[in-house]
Amino acid sequence: MDRINFLKEKANLLRQDVIRMLAVATSGHPGGSLSSADILACLYFNELRHNPEDPEWEDRDRFILSKGHACPLLYSALARSGYFPPEELQTLRKINSRLQGHPDCKKTPGVEICTGSLGQGISVAVGMALAGKIDKKRYRVYVLLGDGEIEEGEVWEAAMSASHYKLDNLCAILDNNSLQIDGPIKEVMNPEPIIEKWRAFGWNTVEVNGHDIPQILHTFKKAKEVKGKPTIIIAHTIKGKGVSFMENVVEFHGKAPTKQEAQIALTQLKEESKKWKN
Amino acid sequence: MEELVATRDAFGEILLKLGEENKNLVVLTADLAESTRVKKFAEKFPERFFNMGIAEQNMMGVAAGLARCGKTVIATTFAIFASGRAWEQVRYSISHSYLNVKIVATHGGISVGEDGSSHQGTEDISLMRTIPGMKVIVPADGVETKKAIQAAIKVKGPVYIRLGRAKTPVIFKEDYPFQIGRGYIIRKGKDVSIFTCGIMLSQALKAEEKLKEEGISAEVINISTLKPLDEKIIIESAHSTGAVVTAEEHQIIGGLGSAVAETLGENYPVPLERIGIKDKFGESGKPEELFEKYQLTANDIYKAAKKAIGRKDEKK
Numbered sequence A: 001m002d003r004i005n006f007l008k009e010k011a012n013l014l015r016q017d018v019i020r021m022l023a024v025a026t027s028g029h030p031g032g033s034l035s036s037a038d039i040l041a042c043l044y045f046n047e048l049r050h051n052p053e054d055p056e057w058e059d060r061d062r063f064i065l066s067k068g069h070a071c072p073l074l075y076s077a078l079a080r081s082g083y084f085p086p087e088e089l090q091t092l093r094k095i096n097s098r099l100q101g102h103p104d105c106k107k108t109p110g111v112e113i114c115t116g117s118l119g120q121g122i123s124v125a126v127g128m129a130l131a132g133k134i135d136k137k138r139y140r141v142y143v144l145l146g147d148g149e150i151e152e153g154e155v156w157e158a159a160m161s162a163s164h165y166k167l168d169n170l171c172a173i174l175d176n177n178s179l180q181i182d183g184p185i186k187e188v189m190n191p192e193p194i195i196e197k198w199r200a201f202g203w204n205t206v207e208v209n210g211h212d213i214p215q216i217l218h219t220f221k222k223a224k225e226v227k228g229k230p231t232i233i234i235a236h237t238i239k240g241k242g243v244s245f246m247e248n249v250v251e252f253h254g255k256a257p258t259k260q261e262a263q264i265a266l267t268q269l270k271e272e273s274k275k276w277k278n
Numbered sequence B: 001m002e003e004l005v006a007t008r009d010a011f012g013e014i015l016l017k018l019g020e021e022n023k024n025l026v027v028l029t030a031d032l033a034e035s036t037r038v039k040k041f042a043e044k045f046p047e048r049f050f051n052m053g054i055a056e057q058n059m060m061g062v063a064a065g066l067a068r069c070g071k072t073v074i075a076t077t078f079a080i081f082a083s084g085r086a087w088e089q090v091r092y093s094i095s096h097s098y099l100n101v102k103i104v105a106t107h108g109g110i111s112v113g114e115d116g117s118s119h120q121g122t123e124d125i126s127l128m129r130t131i132p133g134m135k136v137i138v139p140a141d142g143v144e145t146k147k148a149i150q151a152a153i154k155v156k157g158p159v160y161i162r163l164g165r166a167k168t169p170v171i172f173k174e175d176y177p178f179q180i181g182r183g184y185i186i187r188k189g190k191d192v193s194i195f196t197c198g199i200m201l202s203q204a205l206k207a208e209e210k211l212k213e214e215g216i217s218a219e220v221i222n223i224s225t226l227k228p229l230d231e232k233i234i235i236e237s238a239h240s241t242g243a244v245v246t247a248e249e250h251q252i253i254g255g256l257g258s259a260v261a262e263t264l265g266e267n268y269p270v271p272l273e274r275i276g277i278k279d280k281f282g283e284s285g286k287p288e289e290l291f292e293k294y295q296l297t298a299n300d301i302y303k304a305a306k307k308a309i310g311r312k313d314e315k316k
Helices: A003-025 A031-035 A037-047 A068-081 A086-091 A120-134 A153-164 A185-189 A194-200 A213-225 A259-277 B007-021 B039-044 B056-068 B079-085 B087-096 B124-129 B142-154 B200-213 B231-241 B256-267 B287-293 B298-315
Strands: A062-065 A141-146 A170-176 A204-209 A231-236 B004-006 B025-029 B049-051 B072-078 B101-106 B135-137 B159-162 B167-169 B184-187 B192-196 B218-222 B225-227 B244-251 B272-277
Touching: A003 A031, A003 A037, A003 A068, A003 A086, A003 A213, A003 A259, A031 A037, A031 A068, A037 A068, A037 A141, A037 A213, A062 A068, A062 A120, A068 A086, A068 A141, A120 A141, A120 A153, A120 A170, A120 B056, A120 B087, A153 B056, A194 A204, A194 A231, A204 A213, A213 A231, B004 B007, B007 B025, B007 B039, B007 B101, B007 B142, B025 B039, B025 B056, B039 B049, B056 B072, B056 B079, B056 B087, B056 B101, B072 B079, B079 B087, B079 B101, B079 B124, B079 B159, B087 B101, B101 B142, B124 B135, B124 B159, B124 B225, B124 B244, B124 B256, B135 B142, B142 B159, B184 B200, B192 B200, B192 B231, B192 B256, B192 B298, B200 B218, B200 B244, B200 B298, B218 B231, B225 B256, B231 B244, B231 B256, B244 B256, B244 B298, B256 B272, B272 B298
Parallel strands: A062 A141, A141 A170, A170 A231, A204 A231, B025 B049, B025 B072, B072 B101, B101 B159, B135 B159, B192 B218, B192 B244, B244 B272
Antiparallel strands: B004 B167, B135 B225, B184 B218
16 A cells, blocks of 8 residues: 555544544544544654653653543554554543543654643643754644634733744644634635734745645645745645535534434545555 | 843853853854843854854744754743744644753843733743753843753753843742742741742832731742642642742733742632733833833732732631
């Protein structure tokens, strides 16, 4: 299997995990997990220099899920990378589980910092990138934001500080799926023009189709060549991507599929994966 | 004449020394390098100092990120902004992950003075004390400040240290044996216990002298660590005197008075009088004028002590 098909397969597997986990948990956030699946597959199975055997390896690239509610996807990526057994995914949101409703670095190997309170993850990412500069380390810091999340003021404080300190070792990805809990972002609190805003804050900006794996890979590669400023990849995505009845449906921001819906979703995802297997 | 030192000045001084000793130390401020006294550190160690601008929430998150990469971080701003504006970042990014961030908050209390209520941190102890795992220290003078900062750097996890703007009396000698989590008996006494934190210790010592003139023996105890609280010393002192006064430059809700009340309520209830700001906002004025108006003086502590002693009989 070539690299692209390998990553498509991984993204598909992550999506299946998300559906299975949420159906067992009977709560959680499918929409924004599915929209980010291709991005996370590219990160965890291609881009990040990390070592699941040694999660605290000091030279590792860091990934921060600032949109912490998409953690079912993160947990799947971590489990499938080898941080913990995939069977543990079934414990999501259960009492005494290491897999909390939002990411907790004290509990889950591979989770870099507690996130879930929106806007906070990007500040932490700035701190990690700054530490990399102080210590002259080569590691890169990646942070995934939601497009609703950028309504938080802290995001812009962080954005200002990242360009002020010329953090070219920082790469943010914006999961621009255009929906938030209360509806379309443009109706709830319009953050547009998004690209111009980041550019005005001193960032290198790139737009990609967030489901186009070759494009995503190419963008990560190009971002590394940018010197003196942080990069943000505005990834245009579809909320609920890969499951027909969840795509662009706002209700599936924070509603788990029923068992029956999960069955249909898994059938669709398995069908999809045949495309590149044949 | 008594020597006067602002606790923030003592902090600035010790920070220079710690910067030499500890190459892992990184200092952040939110456009208050001069006011919080970190400017000298900034000049001496520019590679380990970052001004985050007027953006306290981001500063706390950046502090968390630096600490997660192994740095010991000192984040400084005024008490109201550190504990109020950035409370949730302190709670979640820093404390939930139990990171080595030491929040040094100057301009605690009403003694901020002329700037008025917007800049007077009068709820910070309460706000910080409620965060799981957070240690809260309110040093009484410059000597204790230096020792508290040194101790905070050595201990694991988040610490909140509250300092003042105004010059206040130096009480301790260099051999004062500060430890996080320990209260210290400054005057032995048998009729009433006076527990203080921060600069209220100097007021309590004046009250103690006045009480002594009337033949009343007051025990004065410095509770500079509000969390973890030295419950043992509080219970033992209440047991031996049977009447308690608390004195703090903070709202009477949620601070030292509340902490002592919680401990005694559960273990050994005795008459208790709380000196503090009584559920009001501050205002502009000279620190000493504000202390008068908000009833935080030695005389107020003296009166509260007599009242608490008088209530011992009620209990019988």
